[in-house]
Amino acid sequence: MDLLPTPEQEEIIESIRSVLADHHTIGEPASDTLWQAAAAQGWFGLGVPEASGGVGYSVVEEALLAIELGRVAVPGPFLGTILAAHTADATIRESVIGGTSPVALAEAEGDEGGLRVFDATDGGLALRLDDHSLVRLTGLSDEPSLDPLIRLSLSSGEAVASGLDPRRTSVLIAGVLAGIAAAVAEQSVSYGKDREQFGVPIGSFQAIKHRCADMAVRAEAATTQVHYAALALRDATTDADFHVEAAAVIAARAAIDNAEINIQNHGGIGFTLEHSAHRYVTRARVLAAVAGGLRRHQVDLLAANL
Amino acid sequence: MNLDFTPEEEAFRERARTWLAENLPSEDRPAMGQPMREFDLAWQRTLFEGGWAGINWPVEFGGQGLSDIQQMIWYEEFAKADPPFSLNNSCTFVGNNHGGPTLIACGSDDQKATHLPRILRGEAVWCQGFSEPGAGSDLASLSCRAEIDGDELIVTGQKIWTSYADVADYQELLVRTDPQAPKHKGISWVICDMRTPGIDIRPIETMAHTTDFAEVFYDEVRIPLSNVVGQLNDGWRVAMSTLSFERGTAFMADQVELAKVVENLIHEARTRTGADGKRPVIADDELARRLANCRAEVAALRAMTIAGISRTRRSGIPGPEASMIRLFHGELHQRVYRLALDVIGADAFRLTGVDGDGVWTGPYLQSFAYTIGGGTTDIQRNIVAERVLGLPRVK
Numbered sequence: 001m002d003l004l005p006t007p008e009q010e011e012i013i014e015s016i017r018s019v020l021a022d023h024h025t026i027g028e029p030a031s032d033t034l035w036q037a038a039a040a041q042g043w044f045g046l047g048v049p050e051a052s053g054g055v056g057y058s059v060v061e062e063a064l065l066a067i068e069l070g071r072v073a074v075p076g077p078f079l080g081t082i083l084a085a086h087t088a089d090a091t092i093r094e095s096v097i098g099g100t101s102p103v104a105l106a107e108a109e110g111d112e113g114g115l116r117v118f119d120a121t122d123g124g125l126a127l128r129l130d131d132h133s134l135v136r137l138t139g140l141s142d143e144p145s146l147d148p149l150i151r152l153s154l155s156s157g158e159a160v161a162s163g164l165d166p167r168r169t170s171v172l173i174a175g176v177l178a179g180i181a182a183a184v185a186e187q188s189v190s191y192g193k194d195r196e197q198f199g200v201p202i203g204s205f206q207a208i209k210h211r212c213a214d215m216a217v218r219a220e221a222a223t224t225q226v227h228y229a230a231l232a233l234r235d236a237t238t239d240a241d242f243h244v245e246a247a248a249v250i251a252a253r254a255a256i257d258n259a260e261i262n263i264q265n266h267g268g269i270g271f272t273l274e275h276s277a278h279r280y281v282t283r284a285r286v287l288a289a290v291a292g293g294l295r296r297h298q299v300d301l302l303a304a305n306l
Numbered sequence: 307m308n309l310d311f312t313p314e315e316e317a318f319r320e321r322a323r324t325w326l327a328e329n330l331p332s333e334d335r336p337a338m339g340q341p342m343r344e345f346d347l348a349w350q351r352t353l354f355e356g357g358w359a360g361i362n363w364p365v366e367f368g369g370q371g372l373s374d375i376q377q378m379i380w381y382e383e384f385a386k387a388d389p390p391f392s393l394n395n396s397c398t399f400v401g402n403n404h405g406g407p408t409l410i411a412c413g414s415d416d417q418k419a420t421h422l423p424r425i426l427r428g429e430a431v432w433c434q435g436f437s438e439p440g441a442g443s444d445l446a447s448l449s450c451r452a453e454i455d456g457d458e459l460i461v462t463g464q465k466i467w468t469s470y471a472d473v474a475d476y477q478e479l480l481v482r483t484d485p486q487a488p489k490h491k492g493i494s495w496v497i498c499d500m501r502t503p504g505i506d507i508r509p510i511e512t513m514a515h516t517t518d519f520a521e522v523f524y525d526e527v528r529i530p531l532s533n534v535v536g537q538l539n540d541g542w543r544v545a546m547s548t549l550s551f552e553r554g555t556a557f558m559a560d561q562v563e564l565a566k567v568v569e570n571l572i573h574e575a576r577t578r579t580g581a582d583g584k585r586p587v588i589a590d591d592e593l594a595r596r597l598a599n600c601r602a603e604v605a606a607l608r609a610m611t612i613a614g615i616s617r618t619r620r621s622g623i624p625g626p627e628a629s630m631i632r633l634f635h636g637e638l639h640q641r642v643y644r645l646a647l648d649v650i651g652a653d654a655f656r657l658t659g660v661d662g663d664g665v666w667t668g669p670y671l672q673s674f675a676y677t678i679g680g681g682t683t684d685i686q687r688n689i690v691a692e693r694v695l696g697l698p699r700v701k
Contacts, residue, residue: 001315001375002308003613004620009307060307189695204698206688212697213690217630221606228609231309246605249598298598302572302588 003227005064012061015041016068026276029149030076030119039099044081047168053097054085059168063175063230067223070179070255073279075149077102077119079176080127083169084134089161092125092134103127106135107291109154117153118286126157129169129291133162147282167244170297171230173287174247177255178222180287184262184280185215191266208265215258222247222254238305245301252288252297259284311379318372319379325356326387335391337659338517343431343473346396350428359426360406362555367410367422374555374615381562392661393559397470397518401425401432403556405478408495408548412536417497421476433474435465435498435522436545443685445480446489446542450524452481452496454531459483459496461504461527467679471507471520474500478548479529484539495541497533504528514660514671549681555624561611561635565604568642570664572597575649587649596645603638610634626693633686636676643670 005013019041023034038044047062048054062082069078080103085096095101102119106126109116117126117137126135135157145152189212192203202208229247232240259280263270270277288294311319329352336342353359362377363369370376384393393399406425409418424430441448450463461481468477477498484492498505504527510519536544575588575597588594610631618624646666647654658665660672677683691697 001311001612002616002619003609004616005307189697192697201698203691206684209691209697210684210687212695213630213633213687216690216695217634220627220630221603221610221634224609224613225602225606227307228309228605228612231307235309237309243605246602249602250606253599295595298595301598301601302594306569 003224003231009061009064012057013064013068016043016065020068020072020074024072024074026072027149027279028075030074034074035076035099035102038078039097042097043078044099045085045097046082048085048093048097052090053094058230058234059171060227060230060234062168063171063226066172066175067179067182067226070176070283071183073149073180073183073276073283075119077104077121077124079172080105080119080125083164083172084125084127086164086168087134087161088163089134092161096125101125103134104137105129105290106137106155106157113156115155115157117155117157118150118290120151120153120155125160126155127164127169128157129166131162132164132166132169133159134164136160147279147286149279150283150286167233167241169291170244170248171226171233173290174222174229174244174251175226177251177284177287178219178226178247180280180284181215181222181251181254181258182219184258184277185212185219187277188212188215188262188265195267211261211265215261218254218258222251225250242301242304242306245297245304248297249294249301252284252294255280255284256288311375315373315375315379318376319383322358322380322383323387325358326383329356330387330389332390335395335661337661340473342518343397343470345391346398347428347431349391349396350398350402350426352428354427359428360402363406363410363422363426367418368426374558374618375612377555378558378562378611378615381559384559385562385566388663390662392563394557394563395661397431397433397473398425398428399556400434400470400474400478401430401476404434404548405432405476405497408478408544409535411547412495412544414532414535416532417535421497430475431470431473432476432478433468433470433500435468435477435479437467438464439466439521443682445545446493448480448482448493450479450481451485452483452494452529454483455528457531459494459529459531459534461496461498461524461529464521464523466510466521468520468522470518471500471522472509472518476500477522480541480545483541487539490542492539493541493545494538495535495544496529497535498527498529499533502527502529512672513674514668515657516660516672555615557632557635558611560639561604561607561631564635564639564642565608567646567669568597568600568604571642571646571649572601574646578649578651581651587651593645593649596648600638600642600645603634603641607631607635607638626689629686629689630694632680633683633690636683636686639676640673643673646670 019037042055045054047059050056084103104117104120104126106115106117107129137155140153140155143152192208195202225247229243232243263277335345360369361372365371438448452459452461479496479498483494504525506523507520509517512519578587580587647670658668660668692699
């Protein structure tokens with residue numbers, strides 16, 4: 001029983017961080033060079049068995065990747081692509097792992113079979129969060145998006161594959177949210193050390209200090225539970241569903257609470273478009289609300305067997 | 307990262323489960339005084355005879371020399387066995403989790419030989435004497451005075467918030483031995499025999515109606531200098547080693563119990579009729595969501611505890627991150643019982659004891675102590691902010 005990353009997992013995290021640092025700036029739109037680097041590094045097939053064309057790690061390493069993606073609020077269809085790489089359809093799988101078929105996230109919109117799609121590409125694929133199938137998108141029309149770095153569209157979709165594991169989806173979304181919770185905690189701590197008022201760093205005041213401590217605790221709780229849930233899912237333990245739902249609940253709350261408090265800790269600068277603090281708020285709000293959101297996870301968690 | 311228990315750990319769990327099923331007392335724990343002391347010590351003796359005392363104490367000091375994971379497994383099996391009492395309320399808590407571990411870390415050979423076996427065998431009860439009326443959160447400003455007279459200390463002053471003072475044999479006592487030195491440098495950690503002349507114990511009744519709380523007055527109490535643990539005037543460092551144990555594994559029993567309390571509470575919410583007189587309590591959306599949140603949080607608390615054990619295994623001592631677990635745990639414990647009072651409807655009017663199955667109002671009243679005792683959550687937040695996050699210290 002051990003809940004700290006192994007040396008090999010530490011190396012994976014380091015490598016992901018260095019790729020993200022080289023190709024991504026928070027607040028910038030999705031970049032092709034990051035996408036290509038991600039494909040070249042094997043991110044899209046990280047948890048897919050080698051026999052199926054993947055790197056051969058597991059959902060645990062995918063969760064570590066998701067946490068890193070959340071930490072820098074990466075734009076683009078990373079999550080859907082990592083999840084869709086587990087499809088049984090070999091042709092789709094190959095192009096998804098290779099990065100040539102980016103996969104958006106989608107869910108039902110209205111009663112007429114329409115879809116709401118996040119990070120769609122025209123004519124591309126999407127993973128439906130409500131029935132866990134893959135669809136090909138047609139007739140995209142864009143909507144103003146709460147998170148302008150996530151393309152929000154209405155669309156139709158035609159099923160092309162089914163049978164993806166919703167628990168993997170929940171763990172990886174929780175991973176991104178835990179990453180957001182941790183990143184904004186660090187952002188507040190760092191601002192608390194740098195920003196001076198009344199002649200001292202504002203982080204010496206208990207009002208700020210205590211909020212930072214609470215943020216750190218929430219981030220630690222969310223991250224650790226995501227680790228635990230990913231391990232339980234990998235090992236197919238009898239309580240895996242419970243731990244996945246617990247991770248989804250705790251990470252969604254941690255991300256929203258921390259991201260919102262982070263704005264307050266930054267004062268006026270936190271309210272500007274230029275500062276990245278709001279990016280985490282909107283990203284957290286979108287990811288905590290997709291597929292029935294926090295409320296559905298709370299209901300499912302109460303129903304899960306322990 | 308892995309969730310695997312080793313074959314030894316699995317075997318340990320099996321042994322613990324079997325032994326607990328056969329040896330757990332079935333009678334209720336007396337609420338106070340000598341009968342309570344006898345009950346707690348009898349259980350400690352049973353543990354000792356069964357080979358379960360001091361699970362993570364080193365073998366050379368009479369412990370079982372097992373890992374923190376095994377300690378956690380023990381607590382999990384204890385909670386599963388439906389005990390009629392809580393380990394966290396036992397008057398053996400301070401000996402097992404503060405006094406004993408401090409002697410192991412800082413005590414002399416004589417002190418270890420005298421006290422450790424008696425703690426493990428259930429022959430001695432320890433209490434704590436840290437806080438004073440003028441030294442709470444600012445513990446280092448304590449003023450209970452100890453003057454050296456030959457080979458003795460003469461202690462005069464007052465301590466407060468001492469649990470089980472009336473039934474204790476020994477006290478871990480912090481005294482000021484050098485009033486001229488800076489406040490952290492003039493403190494000593496001494497073993498005080500609670501039967502020494504000059505000690506006056508006055509009970510303090512708590513809001514949970516328990517009476518094991520007390521203030522202790524010292525009027526020229528003579529304590530042998532050989533009872534100083536560590537060096538004279540080095541008591542602050544010794545005390546901090548005690549607190550690092552407290553942040554490490556001391557509250558694991560309560561954390562494990564809390565997970566069970568949440569499950570019991572969910573069961574209550576499913577089986578009780580709610581405010582509309584028709585549907586179960588859990589049909590109330592707000593209560594259901596709060597229950598789900600608590601279920602998620604006790605899961606995360608366990609994951610954090612295991613991560614903490616993993617960290618300690620690598621570095622040797624509990625790190626300051628453990629203070630995050632303390633903070634999270636204290637507030638979660640309180641949140642759970644607040645929620646309980648909202649779930650149980652008319653049963654919220656009826657006062658219960660703090661211990662036992664299906665009792666809610668007593669533990670609710672008791673839960674206010676969880677964000678005050680052992681350093682308030684405000685102080686815990688300072689510790690997390692300053693020692694873990696590196697924010698500037700307040701002067």
